[in-house]
Amino acid sequence: MNNFWTKLPKPIIALAPMAGVTDTAFRQLCKAYGADVIYTEFASVDALVYENKKTKEFIGYDPAEQPVVCQIFGKKPEHFFKAVKVLEEMGFAGIDLNFGCPAYKVVRNGGGVTLMRDLPLCYELVQAACEGTKLPISIKIRASIKKQNAGVVTALDLVDKIKALPVSTIMIHARSYEQPFDGEPNLNVVAEVRKIWSGILLTNGGIYTPENAKEVLEATRADGVGIARGAWGKPWFFEQIKQYLTTGSYKTPDWTAIKQVMLKHAEIALQSKGEYGLIELRKHLSWYVKGFAGASQIRTQLVHIKTLEEIKNILTVNFN
């Protein structure tokens, strides 16, 4: 097995998967700013098995993003077995199984985080994926989920169940299903998993400053972090974390530098997906200007852009 995970320098700073956000243009920028691993948005194993052309296009990536991990969701072991082969042919560096997503589209059929309530099925899915490919398999899980009747299933229970399988990496989103995106991450769960899991462990959730990254790495003894909303409008966040971990300080770009990144982002979006790339770009543009006094007016303009020229015109504004 060519396991890229074991060759990465630590701590590993990964771009976590985000449906509707981690499109190829954004991923390319995060990679250019030092993200060590890039996760795609999640893709349905069922669609991959039926060689759904749209799904394959949707998870397409640029070689500059490598190592790219494709995240998949579903609940049929036989589909995981086949889907991983499709992904291997597409040249991904690794494959991630989603056991953490609370989105209705995923959990309504018993996928994502609700799989954690059925540990034997989780075992079967991981086993099927591992048997279907030579690529390294990782899983993304949550701190815990309440059972439907009584009791709780934790990340520790799931890791204990699958730890004998050849899984390379586990990313724990350290929040419960019941507290899907807000509140303090439960770093104790990650630290407990560290005691029983000798593979690569990434902690995720609530990392919005380089200082946060250092604190969670120390508190959990994880091998790295997964960055999600912390990179919204800040693809340079990866570089800042690395700077801070090595030197104790980091630089923050000013408006002139941010404008250049926005234009670069727009050019990549246009090159990779044409006009549709600019539609995907709109929300990213609005995140770049967040926090600048007086930005609300240009944010309204940025979420309606159709051309690169329009973006350039809007960005003549000065916030410095």
Ligand SMILES: Cc1cc2nc3c(=O)[nH]c(=O)nc-3n(C[C@H](O)[C@H](O)[C@H](O)COP(=O)(O)O)c2cc1C
């Ligand atoms: C818009 C959005 C989409 C997401 N999509 C996915 C996904 O496709 N797969 C997944 O495992 N997690 C997904 N997540 C969860 C993130 O990967 C991450 O675990 C979560 O946001 C916590 O990290 P944060 O506090 O740094 O944002 C998504 C989160 C957001 C905000």
